Amino acid sequence: MRKEDCFYLGKIAKKFSFKGEVLAYLDTDEPELYENLESVFVECNKHLVPFFIENSSLHKNDFLRIRFEDMNTEEDADAIIGNAIYLPLKMLPKLTGNKFYFHEVIGFEVEDKRLGVVGKIQSINDTTAQPLFEVLNGDVEILIPMIDHFLVKIDRENKKVIMDLPEGLIEMYL
Numbered sequence: 001m002r003k004e005d006c007f008y009l010g011k012i013a014k015k016f017s018f019k020g021e022v023l024a025y026l027d028t029d030e031p032e033l034y035e036n037l038e039s040v041f042v043e044c045n046k047h048l049v050p051f052f053i054e055n056s057s058l059h060k061n062d063f064l065r066i067r068f069e070d071m072n073t074e075e076d077a078d079a080i081i082g083n084a085i086y087l088p089l090k091m092l093p094k095l096t097g098n099k100f101y102f103h104e105v106i107g108f109e110v111e112d113k114r115l116g117v118v119g120k121i122q123s124i125n126d127t128t129a130q131p132l133f134e135v136l137n138g139d140v141e142i143l144i145p146m147i148d149h150f151l152v153k154i155d156r157e158n159k160k161v162i163m164d165l166p167e168g169l170i171e172m173y174l
Helices: 074-078
Strands: 005-016 022-026 039-044 047-059 061-066 084-088 108-113 114-124 132-137 140-145 149-153 158-163
Touching: 005 039, 005 061, 005 074, 039 074
Parallel strands: 108 158
Antiparallel strands: 005 022, 005 084, 022 061, 039 047, 039 084, 047 061, 108 114, 114 132, 132 140, 149 158
């Protein structure tokens, strides 16, 4: 499985017992959706390796207590502490309306109600306090804050993000 075909679910945070159980931190608003998984992909040496789950249960809201098959010792668990866990993209719950996954809108056009098409979303920068659409207009990169107030509609059918941007924001780049 390739990383591009998967989404980041979280990471293996710490050991839970001396029998090889681990606690995985889940980076999600709905951890209960992932309580009964059969397997996950664990990133080991930059490769995704399938790990089969014997049993799992939610632990303190956003942790998943996992017992993997063939992991029976603390040493087994130590080997994967800190490793990221992934699931195939097809396992993401479908979103509707103006909710979207960041990867889903890459390649969509951004259309402003006032100015028309602004450019195409190249990526999303979520390392800042406010996530930003990185939009390419010709050779010019435009950074647009992902603020609910600016977002009018996610048009999945036409691959567009329709926005009502403040006057001057786009003009500042062009």
